[in-house]
Every structure is written in C-alpha cells, then in structure tokens.
Amino acid sequence: KNIAVFVSGNGSNCENIIRHFAHSEDARVSLILSNRQDAYALTRAQKHGISTEVVSKEFFSTHDKIIPLLEKYDTDFIILAGFLLIIPDFLIKKYNRHIINIHPSLLPKFGGKGMYGMNVHRAVKEADEKETGITVHYVNEECDGGEIIAQFKTPLTGSESAEDIAEMIHKLEKTHYPTVIENIIKNTQY
Numbered sequence: 001k002n003i004a005v006f007v008s009g010n011g012s013n014c015e016n017i018i019r020h021f022a023h024s025e026d027a028r029v030s031l032i033l034s035n036r037q038d039a040y041a042l043t044r045a046q047k048h049g050i051s052t053e054v055v056s057k058e059f060f061s062t063h064d065k066i067i068p069l070l071e072k073y074d075t076d077f078i079i080l081a082g083f084l085l086i087i088p089d090f091l092i093k094k095y096n097r098h099i100i101n102i103h104p105s106l107l108p109k110f111g112g113k114g115m116y117g118m119n120v121h122r123a124v125k126e127a128d129e130k131e132t133g134i135t136v137h138y139v140n141e142e143c144d145g146g147e148i149i150a151q152f153k154t155p156l157t158g159s160e161s162a163e164d165i166a167e168m169i170h171k172l173e174k175t176h177y178p179t180v181i182e183n184i185i186k187n188t189q190y
C-alpha cells in the first residue's frame with residue numbers, strides 16, 4: 001500500500017512515519033504533500049529520498065487537480081501529520097476510512113477549530129487537566145470529530161509548562177502513531 005503524508009510544518013511525525021515504513025512489508029510512504037513551501041517536513045522528506053509536492057489551498061480544494069495528483073502516487077492511505085488545511089468533502093468521500101489524523105489531546109476535549117499546536121497545550125494547562133494525551137482518528141466532515149481509533153494518555157502534575165506538555169505529547173506521538181497506522185493498514189479490507 002502507498003501512503004501520502006500531508007504536512008504543513010516541522011514534520012517530526014512525518015519523519016517518524018517515513019522511518020517506520022522504510023522497514024515495513026505492508027506499506028511505504030510514496031509522497032509528502034505540503035501546503036507550505038517552507039515546511040521543514042519537506043527537507044526531512046528529501047533527506048529520505050521521498051517525493052514531495054507543494055500545493056496551494058486552491059489546488060488542494062479542487063477535485064480535478066488534487067485527485068489526479070494523488071493517483072499519480074497510487075495513494076491508498078492519507079496520513080495527516082500537522083496538516084492545517086481543511087480536507088474537502090470529495091476527498092473524505094473518496095478516501096472513506098482511509099484518511100487518518102493525529103490530534104495532540106484526548107478528544108473530544110480540546111478539539112475543533114483553532115485547537116492546534118501550542119494552542120491545545122496552553123488550553124490543557126489553563127484548564128488544569130490531570131492528564132492529556134493523543135488521539136488517532138479517522139477524518140470525517142467534522143473538524144476533529146471522526147471516529148476515534150486509539151488514544152494514549154500521560155498524567156500531568158500541574159507543574160508542567162505548555163512547552164513541557166508539547167514535548168510529552170511528541171514523545172507519545174513518536175512511540176504510537178506509526179504503529180497505529182501500520183495496524184490500520186493491515187486490518188483495512190478493500
């Protein structure tokens with residue numbers, strides 16, 4: 001199976017996924033797609049010799065532009081890893097249960113519009129949560145509202161800064177996201 005990873009920024013998850021699937025018999029990363037030319041994820045992809053494409057918001061939202069591009073890379077699964085554009089409905093329909101996202105909180109808490117990156121960790125801190133974590137979910141029409149596949153938690157003492165929480169979350173993501181993706185790919189019937 002071929003995986004396209006969609007990114008907008010740093011790309012640490014993207015790189016973990018590339019590394020993980022370099023040794024997998026079930027799938028390979030065939031494309032890194034970014035809506036930002038300056039995403040560091042693109043540098044990481046090139047280092048691993050993975051094809052990259054940069055697309056505008058307009059290109060991404062146009063059926064007859066984005067679908068042929070994904071087909072060019074024989075895309076079976078779309079993995080979101082810090083991708084900040086909304087996924088258009090036609091893509092969600094075409095790739096039903098084949099688009100997976102990771103969110104850096106225990107959804108449904110701290111999800112939805114505006115809840116991304118450090119905003120999430122600051123909100124978790126302000127709410128004085130006793131735990132936080134990550135959620136891997138299918139992508140549907142509702143922002144952060146798709147069916148939950150897996151969650152992993154980490155306790156909070158209250159003394160962590162938002163930056164500390166971000167680091168804890170990245171560790172959880174590194175440990176779990178690639179393996180959860182691999183299990184989904186293995187267990188998905190066509």
Ligand code: GRF
Pocket residue numbers: 009010011012013014081082083102103104117169170173
């Ligand atoms: C991750 O925390 C992920 O949960 C969220 O965006 C962040 C991306 O980080 N969706 P990176 O670009 O993979 O370093």
